[in-house]
Amino acid sequence: MGFLANIPLTIVVGGILLVAGLIRLLRVGRRPAGYPPGPPTFPIIGNLHQMPKRDAHLQFQKWAQEYGPVYSLILGTKTLVVLNTDQAVKDLLDKRSGIYSDRQDMYIGQELCSGGMRVLMMKYGPTWRMARKLTHNLLNVSAAKSYVPYQMLENKQMLYEILHTPDNVLDAIRRYSNSLTTAMTFGWRTHSHSDPALQQLFSGFEAFAVLNQTGTAALIDFYPFLRYLPEFLLPAQKKARELHRKEKDLYVGHWKRAKASIKDGTAKPCFCVDLARSQDAEGFSDDQAGYISGTVLEAGSDTTSSTLYAFVQAMVLYPDVQRKAQEQIDKVIGPTRPPTMGDEHDLQYIRAIVKETLRWMPTTIMGAVPHAVTKDDEYMGFLIPKGAGVVNNAYTINMDPKRAPNPRQFNPERYINDTASLGESAAQNDASKRDQFTFGAGRRICPGIHVAERSLFLAISRMLWAFDIKPKLDKYGKAILPDPEKLTQGFVCMPVEFECEITPRGKDRAEQVEKEWEEAKRLLEPGSGQWREIPEGMALSSL
Template sequence: MDVFNHVPTFSDAGPFVLLPAIIYGIYFLTSFGSRERGLPPGPPTKPLIGNLDIFPTGHIHLQFLQWAKIYGDVFSLKLMNKTMIILNNPTLVKEIIDKRSLSSSNRPKSIILDKLIPHNMNLGAGRFANETWRVLRKSSAQLLNADNFRNFKDYQYAEATQLMWDLAQNPTEWYNHIHRYTTSFAMGIVYGKRSPSIYSSDMKEFFSTHHKFLHAMNIDTMPPVDLFPVLNWVPEYLVQWKKTVTDARISHEALYYRLLSTVRQRREEGRGNGCFLEQALENSEEWGLTSDELLMNLGAVLIQGSDTSSAAMQNLLLCLVAFPDAQAKAREEIDKVVGSERAPRWDDLVNLPYTMALVEEANRFRPVGPLGLPHEMVRDEVVDGFLYPKDAVVWINIYAIFHDERYFDKPNEFIPERFLKHPYGVMEAVLDDPARRANLFFGGGRRVCPGITFAKSSLELNLVNLVWAFNLLPSKDPITGCEVLPNLDDYSTGVTATPKPTPVRIELRSEKHMQVMTHQFATVAEVLAPYEQELSQEDAHLLKEARNF
C-alpha cells in the first residue's frame, strides 16, 4: 500500500474515535442528575432525573421538613441538572441570604413570569437585583415605612370596622369579607380608591386579573417550560399556555394602568388623598420612577401583597375556631382591657400580651408562606464546607424552622403561651439559635418583604375586633348536629398556603356589642369618604343603605 497516497477514513480510525465518544456518553448519562461533589447531602439521585421522581407535588414544605430531620440543617436536591438547596435553620439563613445577599439576591429564571411582567419589573419575583429592581425596592421602602404607616392608621381602622359590620350582617360569607377587607385596604392606600363590596367593579376586575395571573403561574396546569426551554420555541398560535400568559399580561396591564390614570387625574384636579401612587408621582424624579411602566408595576406589586394578608387572616380565624380554649383566654383578656361599652382601639394592643402571643403562634403554627420565595445564587459560595453553586435555587424552609423540635416544645400543638415565655416562642431551657429574628416569616436579605408593619398590624387589630365582637364556633353537621372542627391542613398548595373556604359559625356576643359596632361604623364614614370619590352608583347606593341607621 502506498502510505503517502492513502487517505485515512473513519473506519480506519475505528475505536480511537468511538472510544472517547462512548466514554463521554457514559459519563453524561451517569452524571446528569447526580449530586456534584461538595453539595450538601440529600436523598439519593437517579441518572438523568436526579430527585425528580420523589419531588412532592403538593404540600412541599411537609416533605422538606421530613428530609430536614434526616439530612440536617441544609440539604440539596437535584431536579435533572438543576440544583436546589434548602436551608433549615436561622443561622444559615443569616449567612447565605442576609450576609451574602450580593450572591443570593436573584430569583430563579421563570420564562412564564418574564412574559407576564417583562423587563424585571416585579419587586417580589423579578429575577435580577438590578437597577430597575432597586428603584422599585427604594420606592416601596419609602412608602411602606413605619412613619408613613401612621398616616393610614385611621383608614386601616375604618376598613377593619367595616369588616366587623360585614361579618355581623352576613357571617356565612366570612371568607369573602376578609378578602374584601385586605384588598380594599390595599387599593385604598396604594390608589386612594376603596371597594365597599366584594362585588364592586374594581374588586371583581382585580380578582379576575389576579386569578388569570395565578393560573398562568400554576405549575400544575402549565408546562414545565423552565425545565424544558425548547417548549418556548413553539409559536403562540400552536399552544394554549402562551395564549393564557398573554391574556393574563394584557388584563394585568389594563387594570393597573387604568388605576394609575385615576390617581393622576385625581391629583391634577386637586382631589388627592395622599395615597401611595400620589406620593410616587410627586417624588418620581427623586426615586427614579422615570416611566409609567415603572409606576404601574410599583402599584401592582404593592397591592398584590393583599393575597398573603387574606390568607393569614383566614388562617387566624380558623385557629380561633379550632382552639376554643385559646379564644376564651384572649376574650377574657380583651374584656378586662376594653369592656363592652366601646370598640377596641389601637392603643389597647399594647395591653393585650396573650392576644398578641396568639397572633404569633398562629403565624408559627401555620405560616402562610411556608417556604417563602426562592433565591438563586449569582456566584459560588462555600459555607461550613458545603458548596452553594452559581445558579442553584435556595429555599428558606420557614415551616421547618418554626417546627424544629430542638427549639420548640410540642411544635405541632397550638400553644400561644410559648410567646409569653420567650419573644420567639422557643423553649426556655435551650440555647436558641442566635440568628433567629422576628421577621423570618417575611424572608431575608435584600428580598425581605417591605410591608411587615402593615401586615402585622392588620392581624393584630382584626384579631382583637373578632374576639371582642363575636363567638367564633365550629360549624354543625346538618345530619348529626355535632360540631365539625375546621381542618387546618386543608389549604391550597403553592407559594402561599391559603386555607380553603370552610363553614364556621360567627355569632354576635350581645346586642350591646352590636350597638357599639353600629355607632363605630357610622363614625368611620368620615374617614372613608376621601377614598370613595370614584365609587360606582351601585356602590354609592349600597353604602347609603348600609349607613341609613
C-alpha cells in the first residue's frame, strides 16, 4: 500500500481505465454464454477469419450441418444469428415479425451507397412502412392480375429476340423483366437491351451487391470506428460514394422524368402517380421518392431475370424435364399458339418447374439482407440478443434433403401436387409445406412475389412451347455442359454466363412467334416503342 501511495492518482486511474479497456476489448469477438452455438471464435475478430471470400452459402450450409437449426456467428462487434430450418424461419421471422423486421446498421450499403434511402436496407419505422404500403398497392395479388397485358407484350418481344439472337438469351430475359418493371413503376417501356439505363441498372446493382458482402466494406460495418480512418486507407468508402452518385442520378432522374410527365398530363398510369400523391401529402424529398421507385425497379428487374436464366441452365442440364414439360404443353395447348395465363391451371408441370427453379437456384441465396431483432428474445433455449442480425438461410433450407431428397437434382415432380400460389404457400401455417424460401419471410417478404410468379410462368411456358434448349457441342460433338455450382457473387446471384443452343420447335412455331410480335407492335408508338394506350383495367389506372 505504501508503494501505491507514492504513485500519482491520475496514473492509478489511468492504469485502471487501461486495464478495463483491455478487458472490454478482449471481450469483443467472444460468443457470450447462452447464445446459439457456432464455430469457435478468436478474440476481437470473432469468426471473421472464417468467413469465405466467395460462395458463402456453401460454408453457411456446412455450419448448419455441424451446429444445427440455429447457430450464431460473432463478426467483430456484431452478432449474426443464422436460421437453417423452415420451422425456425416460421417461428421467428413470421410469427414474431413484430420484433424481427428491423435491419442492422449498414454504413456502407445504406449510408454511403444509398444515402440512407434504400428501402431494402432501411430500418423498420415510419418511412419504411410508408414505402411498403405504396409498393403493396402496386404489387398486391389483385394488382398483379391486371399487369398481364404488360407481361404478354414484353414476353412476345422476348420470344422474338430469342428467335433472332438466341446466343443473347440473357439480354432478352433482362430486357423482358426490366421493361415490365419500368412500365409498372414509371409508365414507360425499355424496348431495347442496349438502353443505357438498363445497362447501368444491372452493372450498378451487381457492383453494389458484391461490395456489400465482401472485403473492407464488410469490415467497416463490423468495426464502426474504422469509418473515421483517412479515406486513402479505405478505398471501399470512395467506391461506395461513387456508386451512390451514379445510382442516385439514375433513380432520381427516372422519378423526375415521371413526375414531369404527371404535371404536364402525358403520364401513363403507373406507381409514380401514387408516389407523387404521397409526396404531396407527406412531403418527402425527390431523392427519397427516387429511391422508393428505384428499389421497385431493381428488385423487379434483377431477381426475375436471374431466375429465368437459371431455368435456361436447368433445361440444358435436364433434357428429360424439358421433354416432359413440352409434352404437357403440346397436349394441353397444341402447336397453333403459345400458352397464356388462362392455361396456368392446366399446366401443373410448368407451375412445378417455376417452383423448382426458385428452390434449385435461389437468387437471394442467403435471404438477401439479414433481418434484425429489436429486443432480447429466446428461442430453443438460446438468447438472441437485441440488435443481432437474423439470416433466412434460403439455400440451406431449400437444399434440406428432408424437404427435397437429392436436393441438387432439378426435379419438378416435388411440386406436382402443389397447387398453391407462391404467396399462399409462404403464408400457410405448416412450415414444412412451404414451397421455397427465396422470397424471404415475415414483414420483409418480397412484395413482388405475385407479379414474379406470373412473369415466370409466362416466360417458362412460352419459351418451352416455342424453343428447344440444348447444350452447345464442341468440335468433337460432345455436349458442353455448364456447372450449376458456379454462381456470380453477392447477396443476389445467378449462374455465371454459359453457352447453349436455342432453336425453334419447327417452322410453324417460329412463324407464330413472328406473327404475335408483329401484331403486338400495333399497340406501340412507332420509333419510341411505347404504348399508344394503356390497356383497360390496369392497376393504378386513375390519374
